[in-house]
Amino acid sequence: MTAWTRRQIGGLVGGALLGVAAPHIARGQGRPRVIVIGGGIGGATVARYLADLKSIDVTLVEPNSAHVTCFFSNLYLAGLRSLASLTFDLETLAERHGITIIRDSAVAIDAPGKGVELQGGAKLSYDRLVVAPGIAFKFAEIEGYDEAAAKIMPHAWIAGSQSELLRRQLKSMDDGGVFVIAAPPNPFRCPPAPYERASLVAYYFKQFKPKSKILILDAKDRFSGQELFQDAWSRHYPGMIEWLPSQFTGAIKAVDVAARSVVTEGETFRAAVANIIPAQKAGLIGEKAGLTDASGWCPVDPVTFESTLQPGIHVVGDSIIGGDMPKSAFSANSQAKACAFAIAASLTGSPQFPPHLFNSCYTFLAPDDAFTNALTFAPEGGRIKTVKMLISKVGESAEARRRTARHAVGWYSAFTADVFGGGS
Ligand SMILES: Cc1cc2nc3c(=O)[nH]c(=O)nc-3n(C[C@H](O)[C@H](O)[C@H](O)COP(=O)(O)OP(=O)(O)OC[C@H]3O[C@@H](n4cnc5c(N)ncnc54)[C@H](O)[C@@H]3O)c2cc1C
Numbered sequence: 001m002t003a004w005t006r007r008q009i010g011g012l013v014g015g016a017l018l019g020v021a022a023p024h025i026a027r028g029q030g031r032p033r034v035i036v037i038g039g040g041i042g043g044a045t046v047a048r049y050l051a052d053l054k055s056i057d058v059t060l061v062e063p064n065s066a067h068v069t070c071f072f073s074n075l076y077l078a079g080l081r082s083l084a085s086l087t088f089d090l091e092t093l094a095e096r097h098g099i100t101i102i103r104d105s106a107v108a109i110d111a112p113g114k115g116v117e118l119q120g121g122a123k124l125s126y127d128r129l130v131v132a133p134g135i136a137f138k139f140a141e142i143e144g145y146d147e148a149a150a151k152i153m154p155h156a157w158i159a160g161s162q163s164e165l166l167r168r169q170l171k172s173m174d175d176g177g178v179f180v181i182a183a184p185p186n187p188f189r190c191p192p193a194p195y196e197r198a199s200l201v202a203y204y205f206k207q208f209k210p211k212s213k214i215l216i217l218d219a220k221d222r223f224s225g226q227e228l229f230q231d232a233w234s235r236h237y238p239g240m241i242e243w244l245p246s247q248f249t250g251a252i253k254a255v256d257v258a259a260r261s262v263v264t265e266g267e268t269f270r271a272a273v274a275n276i277i278p279a280q281k282a283g284l285i286g287e288k289a290g291l292t293d294a295s296g297w298c299p300v301d302p303v304t305f306e307s308t309l310q311p312g313i314h315v316v317g318d319s320i321i322g323g324d325m326p327k328s329a330f331s332a333n334s335q336a337k338a339c340a341f342a343i344a345a346s347l348t349g350s351p352q353f354p355p356h357l358f359n360s361c362y363t364f365l366a367p368d369d370a371f372t373n374a375l376t377f378a379p380e381g382g383r384i385k386t387v388k389m390l391i392s393k394v395g396e397s398a399e400a401r402r403r404t405a406r407h408a409v410g411w412y413s414a415f416t417a418d419v420f421g422g423g424s
Contacts, residue, residue: 032127033058033059034058034126034128034343035126035130036058036059036060037061037106037129037132037285038061038062039067039093039101041067041333042318042333042336043132044093044420045316045337045419046316046337046339047093047099048099048420049340050343051093052097055344055348056348058100059100059124060090060099060100060101061104061105064103065089065090066087066089066090067088067090068086068087068088069086069087069159069329070158071328071329071412072085072412074197074199076163077166077167077170077197077201083164089420092420092421093420096421096422097421104118105285106131106285107285109313111311113125114127114129128347129312130316131283131285131286131298131315132283132315132319132332133284133285133317134158134317135157135281135283135319136280136287137278138278138279138280142254142255144254145278149255153257153271153274153276154169157189166275169273170273173212175210176212177272177273178212178213178214179201179214179272179275180214180215181217181275182217182274182277183195183218183277187280187327188277188280189327190329191225192223192361194223195216195226195229196365198214198241198243199232199237202233202236203237206240212272213240215242216242216243216244217264218244218246225371230243232365236365236366236369250265250266252264252276260274282296282318283318289310290309291310293321295321297320298315299320300321302323302355302379302383303338304339304346305335305339306342316332316335320335324375326359328359329415330358330361331359334359356376357377357378358377362404362405365401367405368402369401370401370405370407371391371392372392372404373389373390375387375388
């Protein structure tokens with residue numbers, strides 16, 4: 001018997017690039033077929049939870065062979081984790097969970113015809129489609145900043161080579177330099193993360209480049225966890241971190257890559273290292289497929305995560321308009337599980353339960369000082385609303401913060417095993 005292995009299917013699709021006729025990969029025989037676009041946190045979780053039901057044929061389309069997590073990437077920037085420890089091979093999802101993985105990018109979606117076209121030329125058909133492409137950047141909002149400029153002034157807001165570049169620049173920066181972080185307007189991926197980055201880079205500077213400073217040029221006047229961060233900055237890094245809200249400087253307007261300078265409405269700042277985090281929108285395939293509205297994000301039904309614009313297509317993760325849910329890995333994972341069970345109910349008649357939506361984030365202020373928040377959500381009136389919120393407080397004991405930092409490390413292992421199907 002001849003059977004295509006999952007790796008061969010990846011090769012077959014790649015073959016289209018070399019001029020082989022584009023294959024038409026048919027729906028799974030007998031079992032309904034779900035295609036998932038994007039093998040990051042949201043996409044990998046949906047694929048894994050659907051595949052584990054054994055009654056649905058699941059195909060995951062993702063150009064990368066491994067996922068590097070953005071969460072904990074600020075620890076990498078500070079030299080506290082290796083990038084390898086943040087990297088997860090997607091093949092585990094194929095080997096342990098029976099998911100077909102195609103290494104390619106989706107370039108078009110035919111919603112009425114239930115088909116997806118890949119960059120390599122293949123056309124896939126589906127019964128249900130899940131789109132989880134994460135974020136894209138609104139480059140046009142900062143004059144002079146584009147993909148090429150990001151190779152000199154990294155955003156490091158998608159982990160991997162961008163994180164490596166920023167780490168290299170921080171390591172080679174002279175002591176006494178200014179590290180500028182341009183923090184984006186709302187809504188954006190992981191609201192506390194620019195300020196966690198400032199904290200952990202300050203920790204690194206304190207040890208190796210103590211005369212250096214960090215300047216945060218913010219597009220906002222307030223930010224998530226502000227009191228907790230400002231308290232920690234005065235305790236751990238007095239005089240090292242300056243935060244300039246939008247009301248003082250105006251948002252960042254332009255960058256001059258050659259001069260390494262950042263221009264706001266009223267001032268120009270020279271940076272030894274510049275980390276430009278642009279405004280964000282849904283991953284590009286969302287826009288191309290007509291899944292986004294005027295906000296640039298994808299509206300969805302808060303129970304099933306089905307698009308309100310394109311029936312039969314579900315969207316999870318950072319690309320959605322998530323109501324009160326922040327754009328975080330925990331949120332993406334929680335939405336993905338609710339979405340998987342809703343799809344299973346519609347395709348196989350399994351029971352449909354009300355979704356349980358959570359977010360719990362750990363944020364590092366220093367290696368042994370972390371804070372946490374835990375939120376529960378529920379659909380109400382067509383949007384996702386907060387039901388309950390617990391957050392760490394200023395003035396907690398050092399022991400409580402150390403414990404939270406230890407919990408964060410445990411959470412990371414358990415969470416990534418849940419998403420990428422690893423662990424024992
Ligand atoms: C510095 C930083 C720190 C963070 N810390 C935390 C934290 O502590 N806790 C937390 O919960 N969250 C954290 N986050 C946020 C978290 O990383 C994101 O919210 C999460 O990754 C979103 O998951 P997603 O599936 O929507 O997108 P992603 O995980 O980015 O996955 C999107 C995937 O889609 C693929 N893709 C895109 N377009 C296509 C296409 N056309 N075809 C095929 N594939 C495609 C991409 O290659 C990518 O693999 C942090 C983020 C940053 C930047």
